[in-house]
Every structure is written in C-alpha cells, then in structure tokens.
Amino acid sequence: MFVNAAEVSFEAYDVLIVGSGPAGVTLAKRLETHGKKSLIIETGAEDFEGDLQDHYSKVYAHGHYGEDHWGLHWIRAFGGTSAVWGGWCAPLTARNLAPWPITAAELDLYYPEAAQILGRTTDFLTYEAPFMTGFAARPFSTSDEPLRIYDAYLEDLQQNPQIDVLLKTNVTALFANEARTRITGLRVFTAQAGQRDISLEEGQELVLAAGGLGNAHILLASRSGGDVAVGNENDQVGRYLMEHPHFLYCARMVVAQEMVFEELPESFGSAEPALVPTDDLFEQNGRLDASFQLLEQDVDLEDHVEQYIVRALGGSARAYDVWARSEMPPDPLNRVTLAEGHDPSGMPRLRANCVISGDTLRTIDTYLRQMGGILAREGKGRMRIDNEVIYRAVEGGGHIMGTTRMGDDPGSSVVDGNCRVHGYSNLSIAGSSVFTTGGYANPTLTLVALALRLGDHLGESS
Amino acid sequence: MKLARRDFLALGIGGTVGGALATATGLHHYYTRIKPYHQQSAPPQPPAPEGWLLTNEDLDAFAQADQVVESDQLEILDNTDIPGSNDFQMMRVRNLGECVAACEDNSKCQAFTYARSTHTLEAKRQVCWLKADTPEKIVSDLMSYVSGRR
Numbered sequence: 001m002f003v004n005a006a007e008v009s010f011e012a013y014d015v016l017i018v019g020s021g022p023a024g025v026t027l028a029k030r031l032e033t034h035g036k037k038s039l040i041i042e043t044g045a046e047d048f049e050g051d052l053q054d055h056y057s058k059v060y061a062h063g064h065y066g067e068d069h070w071g072l073h074w075i076r077a078f079g080g081t082s083a084v085w086g087g088w089c090a091p092l093t094a095r096n097l098a099p100w101p102i103t104a105a106e107l108d109l110y111y112p113e114a115a116q117i118l119g120r121t122t123d124f125l126t127y128e129a130p131f132m133t134g135f136a137a138r139p140f141s142t143s144d145e146p147l148r149i150y151d152a153y154l155e156d157l158q159q160n161p162q163i164d165v166l167l168k169t170n171v172t173a174l175f176a177n178e179a180r181t182r183i184t185g186l187r188v189f190t191a192q193a194g195q196r197d198i199s200l201e202e203g204q205e206l207v208l209a210a211g212g213l214g215n216a217h218i219l220l221a222s223r224s225g226g227d228v229a230v231g232n233e234n235d236q237v238g239r240y241l242m243e244h245p246h247f248l249y250c251a252r253m254v255v256a257q258e259m260v261f262e263e264l265p266e267s268f269g270s271a272e273p274a275l276v277p278t279d280d281l282f283e284q285n286g287r288l289d290a291s292f293q294l295l296e297q298d299v300d301l302e303d304h305v306e307q308y309i310v311r312a313l314g315g316s317a318r319a320y321d322v323w324a325r326s327e328m329p330p331d332p333l334n335r336v337t338l339a340e341g342h343d344p345s346g347m348p349r350l351r352a353n354c355v356i357s358g359d360t361l362r363t364i365d366t367y368l369r370q371m372g373g374i375l376a377r378e379g380k381g382r383m384r385i386d387n388e389v390i391y392r393a394v395e396g397g398g399h400i401m402g403t404t405r406m407g408d409d410p411g412s413s414v415v416d417g418n419c420r421v422h423g424y425s426n427l428s429i430a431g432s433s434v435f436t437t438g439g440y441a442n443p444t445l446t447l448v449a450l451a452l453r454l455g456d457h458l459g460e461s462s
Numbered sequence: 463m464k465l466a467r468r469d470f471l472a473l474g475i476g477g478t479v480g481g482a483l484a485t486a487t488g489l490h491h492y493y494t495r496i497k498p499y500h501q502q503s504a505p506p507q508p509p510a511p512e513g514w515l516l517t518n519e520d521l522d523a524f525a526q527a528d529q530v531v532e533s534d535q536l537e538i539l540d541n542t543d544i545p546g547s548n549d550f551q552m553m554r555v556r557n558l559g560e561c562v563a564a565c566e567d568n569s570k571c572q573a574f575t576y577a578r579s580t581h582t583l584e585a586k587r588q589v590c591w592l593k594a595d596t597p598e599k600i601v602s603d604l605m606s607y608v609s610g611r612r
Contacts, residue, residue: 304579304587305511307554308523372515382520384513 002046002157003039003164005190010198013039013164015205015458016186018171018218020044021080022444023430023451024209025149025157026117030455032162040165041188044077046154052076055344056170059213060351063334065243065396070352073398074213078167079149081211084398087146088272088442089118090138091125095282096289096327096439101408101417110449117448118147123268129261133374134281137261138291139271140442170345174206174222174230174427182425183230189345200426205458209430209451212241212400213336213350216433219404219414219421220338221347231404231421236414238337240330240402242438245356250389251292251322251368254299254309255381259318261294274325276440277367288363289327291440292371294320309382317381324390325440326364328356330402332412356394365390399443401435419454430454511584527557527588528578528608535566536574536610543607544575544600547593554589558608561590565610573597573611581606 010016015031017024020042028038044052059070075081091111094104112122124141131137157165172195173187183206185199200206208215216238222230231237261273274293282289299319300306310317328334339351365385372383407413410422415434421427430451432443510516530540550570555561558576565571573593577586586606597611 302554303584304554305514305516307588308520308556311556312520312523369515376515376517383515384511385515386513 001159001161001164003166005166005169005188005193005196008039008164008166010039011201011204013037013204015039015207016041016200017207017209017430019080019209019211019214019431020078020149020165021075021209021211021431022082022085022147022149023432023447024080024207025153026114026448026451027207027209027430027455027458028157028163029153030452031459032160034455034459035162036459037162038164040157040163041169041171042078042080042165042167043170044075044080045168046078046150048075048077048083052168058343058349059336060339060349062351062353063355064245064394065352065354069396069398070213070350070400073400074211077150078154078165081398082147082149082444085146085148085444086442087143089115089120089124089141089445090291090441092439092441092446095279095287096437096441098287100436101406106453107446107449110452111445113452114445114449115141117452118445119143119145121267121269123265124271127264127268128276131261131275132259132371132380133378134278134370135275135292135374136278137273138276139261139264139268139273140291140293141268142270142272144270170347171210171218172221172345172347173224174218176222176225176230176424178225180225180230180233180423183427191344195346205426205428207428207430207454207458208404211431212403212433213352215429215431216336216403217347217350220336220350231414231424231427233423234410236332236405236410236412238403239332239335240405241334241336241352241354241400242328242330242402242435243354243356244397244399244438244440244442245326245328245360245364246395246397247324247326247364247389247393248395249321249386250324250364251372251383251385252297252319253294253322253372253375253381253383254306254313254317254319255375256313256379257316257318259380275371281367281370285363285366286359288329288360289440290364290367291325292367293323293325295323297321305382305384313381322368324364324368325397326360327438327440328360330405330437331355331357334402336403361391361394397442399432399438401432401438401443404429404433406434406436418457419450428454428458511579511587524579528580529558530608531559531562533562533566533610536562536612538562539600539602539609539611541605541607542575542600542602542609543604544573544593544597544609544611547573547597548595549591550594551592552589556588562610564590565592568592570594571612573609575607575609578606578608 014036015038057071129137170189175185219231338348375381404414561576565574
C-alpha cells in the first residue's frame with residue numbers, strides 16, 4: 001500500500017527500507033516471502049519529478065566524471081535508478097569476488113533468481129566460449145525492455161499488505177545509541193511537515209538501499225552523536241568510490257572471416273558480444289578485469305591499411321570496433337564527502353572525487369596491445385588503437401559502487417559479509433555501494449542477488 | 463627481397479597464367495624497373511600509420527609499394543605532384559608500379575600522380591590519378607607524391 005507520512009506508524013514494520021530502487025524493492029519482496037512486513041521510504045514521487053531530482057541529486061564533482069554524471073545515476077523517483085537502467089547484465093566471477101568476504105558459491109546461489117527477476121534466462125551466467133588466444137567470448141545479456149521497477153511493481157505494491165511505500169519522504173539522518181551498537185532512530189523530512197524524528201523499536205531492522213551515493217550520504221550526514229558519523233567509526237564511509245571506465249571506440253580490428261562469435265543458444269536471449277581476458281592474461285595485468293565489446297562493422301576499403309590487411313588475409317575480412325569496459329580498483333582516496341551547502345531537506349551536499357588512475361588506463365592499453373599482438377602474430381588480423389580515447393576521453397557507465405564497502409576488516413570496509421554495518425546490530429545496506437570490488441560487470445544483477453541474500457538473512461535471523 | 467603473389471598480380475602477369483617463362487620475364491622486368499636504393503638492401507620504411515599495430519613485414523610492404531620504379535614510356539618525377547590536368551580516373555592501387563602500368567596501358571593517359579602510403583591524408587594514401595592532358599605545371603619537392611608524364 002502507498003501510505004502518507006502524516007499517518008504512517010513506523011513501528012508497525014519489521015524492516016524499514018530507505019530507497020525504492022531494484023535493491024530496496026527486491027529486498028522488500030524477499031522479506032514478504034519470509035512473512036516480514038516492510039516500509040519503503042522514497043525521496044521521489046510516484047512519477048519522476050524534475051524539481052525533486054534537481055533539488056536532491058546535485059553533487060559537486062572532481063576528477064574524471066562531472067556533476068551531471070553523478071546526478072543522472074541517482075534518480076529520485078519511485079523505482080530509483082532503474083528508471084535509467086540500460087538493461088545489461090553480467091555476473092561477477094570467482095576472480096572478481098576473490099577480494100570479497102563472501103565466495104562466488106554464495107553469490108551463485110542467488111544469481112539465477114536475480115537473473116529471473118530481471119527478465120533473463122540463466123544461460124549468460126556461465127556461458128563462455130573460445131574466441132582467440134588470450135581472450136574468451138563472454139557476452140553480456142541485454143534487453144530491449146529492461147526492468148523498470150515502476151512498470152514491474154507499482155501495481156503490486158499499491159495493494160500489497162506486506163509492503164508499504166512512503167513517497168516524497170527523505171531520510172536525512174540516523175541516530176545510534178551511545179555505545180554505537182544499534183540504530184535507535186531516524187530523522188525523516190517531508191516538504192509538508194518538515195523534519196520528524198522516528199524511533200526504531202527493539203527488533204526493527206533498518207536497511208539503506210538509497211543508491212551508490214545515497215547510502216554513504218545518509219551515513220555521513222548522521223553526525224548528531226558528535227563528529228563521527230554513524231557507521232563511520234573507522235573513517236571508511238564514502239571511500240572506495242568506483243565506476244566502470246568505458247572506452248568507446250578505443251580500438252578497431254580487421255580480422256579473418258573465421259573470427260566470428262559462436263552462435264548463442266536461443267535461450268540466451270539478447271546479447272552483446274564481448275571478450276574477456278583469460279585468467280593468465282588477467283594475472284599478468286595485475287588482476288584488473290575488463291571486457292571488450294566487439295561491434296561488427298564494414299571493412300573500410302577507402303583506408304589503405306585496411307585494404308592492405310584484407311589482401312594480406314586472402315581477400316576478405318571482418319572489421320570490429322572495440323568498446324572496452326574496465327574494472328576500477330578500490331582506492332580510499334576516491335570518495336564522496338560532505339560539502340558546502342545543503343538540499344531542501346537540510347542534508348549537506350555531496351562532493352565526489354573520482355580519479356581513474358594511470359595504471360588503469362595503461363592496463364586497458366596493454367590488454368589491447370596484447371590483443372593486437374596476438375592477432376598479428378597468429379596471422380589473424382591487425383588492430384588499431386585510439387590513444388586519445390584511452391587516455392583522454394574515458395567515460396563512465398553510471399555504475400556507482402564501493403562507498404559502503406563490504407569486508408571482514410572494519411579498518412577497510414563499512415559492512416560485513418552479511419551487509420551489516422560493522423558494529424551495529426540492526427543496520428544493513430543493500431545496493432552496489434557494498435561492492436568490495438567492481439569487476440567490469442554492470443552492477444544491477446549483482447546488487448539484486450545481494451538484496452535477495454540480505455532478504456534471506458534478515459528474514460531468517462529474527 | 464621477397465615477392466608475394468600480389469606483386470606478380472601488380473605486374474599484370476595474372477598469377478600462374480602465362481607460365482614459367484612469363485613469370486621469369488616479369489620478375490626480371492620488375493627488378494630492372496626498381497631504382498637501386500643507395501647502399502641499402504631494404505627501402506626506407508614509412509612509420510606505421512597512427513594507431514595501427516603492424517609488423518615489420520607490413521611496413522616493408524608499404525615501403526615497397528612507394529618505391530620509385532622506372533618506365534620506358536613515362537618520365538618518372540619523384541617527390542612531384544601534377545595538379546589538375548584533366549583527371550579521368552582515380553583508383554586505389556597496391557603500389558606505384560600498378561599506377562605506372564595503368565598509365566602505360568592506357569593510350570588516353572598523358573600523365574599520372576600517385577600518393578604515397580605516408581600521405582598525411584588517409585583518403586589519398588596509395589591513390590593513383592590518371593590524367594588526360596599533358597601537364598602544364600608540376601609541383602616539385604612534395605615527398606608525398608610521385609608523378610609521371612609521357
């Protein structure tokens with residue numbers, strides 16, 4: 001049911017969830033199966049409202065991504081950032097999860113159901129096929145109609161007795177007990193009624209599912225207990241901000257006709273063909289993962305080099321443009337911090353510092369040079385690399401990760417393997433902000449899988 | 463020096479057709495047309511076109527393509543452009559020899575210009591223009607071009 005702030009009884013819920021995006025709604029639906037009643041609190045309205053977006057998602061930006069970039073991927077509306085999701089899915093693999101406190105096997109338990117929620121079959125979770133020395137085919141699962149929470153869940157949530165939704169309400173701060181072992185309450189803001197403090201009863205759980213920026217924002221702004229914000233006892237909140245550096249048209253290859261992707265099983269669904277480095281190459285390149293999407297193009301016979309390559313390959317060839325997507329290593333200096341000014345709810349603005357390191361750029365360049373070298377050595381083609389694109393024109397995917405990182409050590413993380421904020425018995429976090437590392441994979445699938453897992457954890461534990 | 467099949471094709475021998483005698487004659491013809499390069503066994507290699515990861519063999523092929531050849535019928539003008547003069551055909555060729563041969567074989571052709579593979583404009587690299595008029599003016603000292611006239 002949709003409820004309004006003036007009438008809602010916050011103590012009537014087992015779990016309060018801040019945010020109505022894919023993480024929050026997936027979590028609420030999972031809790032429903034465990035007989036738990038939850039309240040989703042969302043800043044935005046039922047439909048997207050430009051004013052709310054402008055008021056609440058303005059971020060000062062430093063580094064490789066500008067102000068617009070952050071706001072564009074922090075949507076303040078029912079359904080959250082699913083409104084702008086592009087629909088690409090890929091799982092994090094065992095090598096990506098090595099630095100995480102949970103194993104690939106634990107996440108693999110939830111990936112199939114996450115895929116199903118996002119409207120996919122499970123083929124893409126494990127599909128891998130040979131393509132060339134050093135690189136295997138690992139296509140992304142794509143969709144012409146990616147899941148929009150609004151379309152998929154609005155009707156259900158309007159009448160669901162186990163899940164209530166409170167719109168146009170901001171959670172602006174959390175309160176902790178003096179020992180900092182549990183959350184005792186939260187401050188909510190509505191334009192009509194202003195600020196109101198709600199206390200959290202014994203047994204009630206609070207989950208932040210407010211987005212890659214929003215989760216850190218709420219914690220950082222929760223400073224009523226002194227200078228140290230809730231959950232930030234080790235100064236880790238907001239750090240390890242990660243994106244997926246995108247390098248569009250960073251290279252082009254003209255290759256032999258036989259360099260073609262194997263036909264995918266029909267059950268795979270829509271896909272975008274892409275290559276990933278083999279484990280050997282991944283190790284050689286400092287365990288930085290990357291994906292190289294190949295877009296088939298006509299050979300340019302007006303280009304004398306391409307014409308030469310076609311001749312050298314025996315008269316016919318294929319051409320692919322390459323789009324690279326890279327992992328970005330977690331760096332504590334890439335972070336969001338509270339900044340000057342405040343939004344209409346009184347929350348301080350955020351500042352995002354996000355710098356893609358020279359090592360990352362160089363590693364993508366190295367992967368491409370290895371790919372081109374292998375093609376030439378094996379007589380399968382030639383490659384051209386666009387230096388400008390790699391070193392001066394990097395873009396992003398809008399994949400905001402890492403700001404409340406998962407880890408066993410509270411000195412380098414914010415939540416534990418169960419997505420519980422270190423030290424707090426009733427505060428958890430859902431969403432890509434908990435990613436320990438980001439791999440190259442679009443985060444939605446993994447954050448949905450983690451929300452299911454958190455739902456089971458909260459549903460079974462109390 | 464290694465001759466690839468494409469080099470035979472460039473000479474108009476047409477692969478295996480013509481038999482061994484023709485091949486031997488063609489080879490002889492080809493070698494005698496190439497000006498000896500001073501004290502060097504290999505022609506100078508142009509730098510790889512920007513961004514491409516090419517092999518030494520690739521660069522040899524490009525250098526070979528640009529190497530000046532001699533002609534019985536045409537006066538070859540290295541580092542020279544012949545602008546205008548009623549171009550009647552423009553084509554991409556595999557090497558300078560192909561451009562020379564095309565002009566020799568066409569009675570309409572009074573002159574030609576060939577743009578080397580190192581030309582700054584990608585669209586012009588290894589392009590051959592055949593010209594119907596006797597050139598009125600030539601522009602010398604342009605390293606990107608080789609021209610010729612009857």
